[in-house]
Amino acid sequence: MSTRARDRLGGLAAIAGVGATEFSKDSGRSELRLAAEAVRAALDDAGLTAADVDGMVTFTMDTSPEITVAQACGIGELSFFSRVHYGGGAACATVQQAALAIAAGVAEVVVCYRAFNERSGRRFGSGVQHREPSAEGAALGWPLPFGLLTPASWVAMAAQRYLHTHGLGPEAFGQVAVTGRAYAATNPAAWFHGRPITLADHASSRWIVEPLRLLDCCQETDGGQAIVVTSLARARDLPNPPAVITAAAQGAGRAQEQMTSFYRDDLTGLPEMNVVARQLWRTSGLAPEDIDVAILYDHFTPFVLMQLEEFGFCGRGEAADFVRRAALPLNTHGGQLGEAYLHGMNGIAEAVRQLRGTAVNQVPEAGRVLVTAGTGVPTSGLVLTVDG
Numbered sequence: 013m014s015t016r017a018r019d020r021l022g023g024l025a026a027i028a029g030v031g032a033t034e035f036s037k038d039s040g041r042s043e044l045r046l047a048a049e050a051v052r053a054a055l056d057d058a059g060l061t062a063a064d065v066d067g068m069v070t071f072t073m074d075t076s077p078e079i080t081v082a083q084a085c086g087i088g089e090l091s092f093f094s095r096v097h098y099g100g101g102a103a104c105a106t107v108q109q110a111a112l113a114i115a116a117g118v119a120e121v122v123v124c125y126r127a128f129n130e131r132s133g134r135r136f137g138s139g140v141q142h143r144e145p146s147a148e149g150a151a152l153g154w155p156l157p158f159g160l161l162t163p164a165s166w167v168a169m170a171a172q173r174y175l176h177t178h179g180l181g182p183e184a185f186g187q188v189a190v191t192g193r194a195y196a197a198t199n200p201a202a203w204f205h206g207r208p209i210t211l212a213d214h215a216s217s218r219w220i221v222e223p224l225r226l227l228d229c230c231q232e233t234d235g236g237q238a239i240v241v242t243s244l245a246r247a248r249d250l251p252n253p254p255a256v257i258t259a260a261a262q263g264a265g266r267a268q269e270q271m272t273s274f275y276r277d278d279l280t281g282l283p284e285m286n287v288v289a290r291q292l293w294r295t296s297g298l299a300p301e302d303i304d305v306a307i308l309y310d311h312f313t314p315f316v317l318m319q320l321e322e323f324g325f326c327g328r329g330e331a332a333d334f335v336r337r338a339a340l341p342l343n344t345h346g347g348q349l350g351e352a353y354l355h356g357m358n359g360i361a362e363a364v365r366q367l368r369g370t371a372v373n374q375v376p377e378a379g380r381v382l383v384t385a386g387t388g389v390p391t392s393g394l395v396l397t398v399d400g
Contacts, residue, residue: 017294018294018295019259019291019295020115021108021111021112021115021257021259021260021295022257022258022259022260022295022296023244023256023257023258024111024114024115024243024244024257025110025111025114025115025241025242025243025244025247025257026241026242026243026244026247026254026255026256026257026399027107027239027240027241027247027254027255027257027360027364027396028058028059028060028240028241028242028246028247028250028252028254029054029055029056029057029058029059029060029238029239029240029250029252030054030057030237030238030239030240030360030361030364030365031049031050031051031052031053031054031055031056031057031237031238031240032050032053032201032235032236032237032238032354032358032361033046033049033050033053033127033235033236033237034201034235035201035202035203035233035234035235035351035352035354035358036131036203036233036234036235037131037132037203037232037233037234038129038131038132038234039129039132039234039235042129043075043076043127043128043129043133043236044075044076044080044081044084044127045084046127046128046129046234046235046236047076047081047084047125047126047127047236047238048081048084048085049236050125050127050235050236050237050238051081051085051123051125051236051238052085053238054123054125054238054239054240055085055123055240057240057251057252058240058242058250058251058252059250059251059252060121060240060242060250062085062086062087062088063086063087063088064120064121065082065085065087065090065121065122065123066089066090066091066092066119066120066121066122067090067091067092067093067110067113067114067118067119067120067121067122067123068081068082068087068090068092068093068094068122068123068124068125069093069094069095069096069106069107069109069110069122069123069124069125070095070096070106070124070125070126071095071096071097071099071102071103071106071126071355072095072096072097072098072102073099074095074126074127074128075128076125076127078090078093078094078095079093081125087123091118091119092113092118092119092122094106094109094113096109096392097390098270098386098389098390098391099270099355099386099389100309100311100355100356100385100386100387100389101284101385101386101387101389101390101391101392102355102385102386102392103126103309103355103356103357103359103360103385103386103392104260104261104356104360104383104384104385104391104392104393104394105260105262105385105392106124106126106239106357107124107239107241107257107260107360107394108257108260108261108262108392108394109122109124110122110123110124110239110241111241111257111260114241114242114243120242120243120246121240121241121242121246122240122241122242123238123239123240123241124238124239124240124241124357125236125237125238125239125357126236126237126238126354126355126357127235127236127237128234128235128236129234130232130233130234130353131231131232131233131234132234133234148270151269151270151272152270152272154272154274155169155272155274160272162221163271163311163312163388164220164221164224164229164312165221166271166272166388167224167271167311167312167314167315167388168220168221168222168223168224169274169279170274170279170280170314170315170318170388171185171223171224171312171314172222172223173279173280174279174280174314174317174318175223177280177329178280178328178329179329180329180332181223182215182222182223182224182225183211183214183215184317184332185214185223185224185225185228185313185314185317185332186211186214186215186227186313187211187332187335187336188228188310188313188316188317188335188342188349189209189214189227189228189313189349190208190209190210190211190214191335191338191342191343192310192342192343192346192347192349192350193207193208193209193227193346193349193350194208195343195344195345195346195347195350195373196208196345196346196347196349196350196351197346197350198372198373199345199346199350199351199372199373200372201345201351201352201372202345202346202350202351202352203231203233203350203351203352204231204346204350204351209227213227214227214228223314224312224313224314227349228312228313228314229311229312230310230311230312230347230348230349230353231348231349231352231353232353233352233353233354235352235354236354237354237357237358237360237361238357239357239360239361239364241257244256244399247399248399252368253367253368253398253399254399255363255364255367255368255396255397255398256396256397256398256399257394257396258295258296258298258380258395258396258397259291259292259295259296259298259394259395260292260295260392260393260394260395261287261288261291261292261295261392261393261394262288262390262391262392263284263285263286263287263288263291263390263391263392263393264284264287264390264391265282265283265284265286265287266283268283268284268390270388270389270390271388271389273388280318280328281318281321281322281328282315282318282319282322282387282388282391283322284387284389284390284391285318285319285322285323285384285387285391285393286322288384288391288392288393289322289323289324289393292382292393292394292395293323293324295395296395296397298380298395299324300323300324300325302380303340303380303381303382303395304341304366304375304377304378304379304380304381305340305341305342305344305363305366305375305378305380305381305382306320306325306340306341306342306343306381306382307342307343307344307345307347307359307360307362307363307381307382307383307384308320308342308343308347308359308382308384309348309356309359309384309385309386309387309391310343310347310348310349311348311353311386311387313349315387315388316331316335316342317331317332317335318331318387319384319387320334320335323382325339325340326339341373341375341378343359343362344362344366344371344373344374344375345358345359345361345362345365345371345372345373347359355386356383356384356385356386359383359384360383360394363381363383363394363396364396366378366381367379367381367396367397367398379397379398380395380396380397380398381395381396381397382394382395383395383396
């Protein structure tokens with residue numbers, strides 16, 4: 013990916029189908045079955061069958077390989093299969109990989125998926141339990157001995173510096189949580205359906221790692237989500253309006269680590285997301301003021317504020333006020349704080365629903381949606397638009 017020139021991928025592919033399982037805390041079935049259910053649902057939504065699929069993309073840290081999911085779904089030969097690393101940072105990159113394969117003629121219909129029992133099984137929030145020696149793991153050898161053992165503790169370091177630099181208190185994060193839960197409260201698919209919170213609830217929730225409270229942290233979820241990508245020309249002939257992949261980007265910053273990039277000159281921003289932002293704006297030809305809805309990865313509230321600043325929606329240190337003013341519809345499905353933690357894949361599905369006009373919390377005339385993937389790690393993003 014070039015960060016210096018507009019790429020040529022935009023407008024060649026589209027999302028034609030989305031599908032998911034229910035979101036729960038105990039699915040009662042295997043991760044493979046969750047993946048298969050989500051894939052079948054996405055194909056049904058797209059008006060396609062397993063026989064149409066010739067490509068699959070997923071994440072690393074996944075227990076359901078592409079060929080196994082293909083077999084479980086009745087999918088035949090694959091001409092393309094790929095995995096993207098770095099946890100939630102991979103979400104939008106799976107769609108980018110699919111679009112690249114379609115644009116190059118390597119595949120015609122690609123399914124992107126993520127499925128796990130992240131609450132009843134392995135919980136990412138529990139942090140480092142055991143790790144084989146690796147160059148990647150060596151970076152963790154610096155913070156772990158000092159007690160920074162979980163994702164919340166890694167994010168807390170940057171969050172504390174952000175508050176100090178901008179003269180803010182932990183309540184600055186509260187409006188992000190309140191906004192997400194307000195949308196979740198009216199979304200029947202959300203775990204926190206019917207359960208909004210107030211700023212007082214946020215302020216009284218227990219500390220996890222200062223300055224992060226319980227309500228600053230996303231939930232852990234069992235479930236699956238799948239996305240079907242094909243050419244824009246083919247998508248136009250399918251049942252639902254296509255969500256055009258107008259721009260897609262990945263980004264890693266200088267001195268990048270996995271959530272422990274503490275040796276940069278500044279801890280108050282997300283340089284990897286700035287790489288993504290520059291490429292998305294350049295390729296799409298859009299600017300922050302053109303975006304109708306933003307679906308920003310919200311595993312922890314502080315990084316939502318930093319993303320708004322990296323994309324230029326507001327100045328440095330101004331994001332808390334930006335969210336408070338409801339200047340932009342944000343995470344209209346409830347986000348990972350309110351709907352489900354599916355490593356950002358459910359956020360992509362919400363963007364598609366907004367463009368179709370079928371979202372539960374529909375933004376009138378939504379035609380341009382920004383979606384981001386996991387923060388604090390090498391990451392990715394999308395600009396999706398209506399056709400024409």
